Amino acid sequence: MTAPDRLLAVLASFDHAHPALTLTGISHRAGLTLTTAHRLVGVLTDWGALERDGTGTYHIGLRLWETAALAPRGLGLRQVAMPYLEDLYEATHENVQFAVRDGTEVVYIEWLSGRSAVGVRTRVGARWPLHATGVGLALLAHGDRALQETYTTRPLVSFTPHTLIDPAQLRRVLAEVRRAGCAVSSRQITEDALSVAAPVRGPGGPVVAAVSVVVPERGAQVPALVPAVRLAARGISRALGWQPDPAARTDPAGHEDSADHEDVASA
Template sequence: MNPDERTVLGRAFDLLGAFTAERPVLGLSELARRTGLPTPTVHRLCAQMCTRGALERTEDGRYRIGVRLWELGALAPRAHGLRQVALPFLEDLYEATHQNVQLVVLEGTEALYVERISGHHAVPLLSRAGGRLPLHASSGGLVLLAHAGPELLLAVLEGGLERFTENTITSEHRLRSTLADVRRTGTVTCRQHLDPRSVAVAAPVLAGGAVLAAVSVVVSTSDDPGPLLPALRAACRGISRGLTAAAR
């Protein structure tokens, strides 16, 4: 699309979308390059967004996401309501395991991590709260994909199954088989699918008979994730009951 044909709102979202976890602070020229917008337009929009708290200007004249966006994002009912109900159970799961505990929802063709609790000695993770991972390569993503419709699976397959490690699922046959196992057993174990240092287990959270989210626990490859499954299932049942009660 020609930059001149974008709405002001569209240009503003293009600017916000230019920021990433890897590049959280950007200058005018880089914002212009990433968005395809003229530099004067970027300068004008950034000034307006700083005035409203959507962006903040750093001491060296570059820009970063403003706190006002975090305030607005915290109001999103799918993340906020779910997180509010889930957090006590996630904390209990962390206390029972002392491992990485994550709450995951579906966002498009990716897994969005809305909460994470980690200890000082837990294995490092590639994901972060507010970050995204591919559905086919993450434990929570596989749980969500297993309980989604065939249209999403087709979209994931058409997008390509990117390889992250030697154990990443990269074939349609293996993916379909894994998803069938998830539906049959109610859990999934991903050994070194995304990171050669870790093993992840995940289970679904249900609300109104549908899978609304997934909870995952990530441990080191030297740990056996099997003993974590009862606590993981209990946490998911607790969150599901809480969501059902909150909906009444």
């Protein structure tokens, strides 16, 4: 590995399952000798990318967080979306999620948790495969054709018996998401949760993010959730500079082409 590769390997040794590591742990997970790991960890600690606590354990440092906050698809996007996410939370008092696509994964950049809402395996920075979540389906459905063709021909990981892993079925669901403008992901990650998601558009119309609400699967009132999620997505889109087609019809929730959007896509 080159020197930059080794530095990145040190940083990559930290993840949500390993937020704190000893020097030996870093060495093992990064595939480096202890001497090399010690030298690189020292450089990163001096710069502020890593911090060392009183027990000798290392954590990701604030300097790295400050740098990451400059990402236009991170903190900046979250700040624009936050008022609409809060409105969606107040309207539902359920888990609200906001995410972007990174390659073949969805990355959550904001999450508002309801006090008595269904438990979810989500946190800011968490990643999940696109096909297994509502926000992921919304993002994949509006990705380019090459992405969709590649994704639907690869093995699809399953988390529950309900996870969408059949390529032909996934292609049908993606087509329906595009038609309906909304996706429902039911029991794909956990057996007790259902999410309703809608795409968020940036200037010029490309989908840049997705917003969702996650509720208990049992007794979920999907028809009542769809307008609220669509309205939040549309509000964020407008705040980002998206302008709807003035020739398009809209429904009471502010979604274009209402005649084509009576149903929602369900995974």
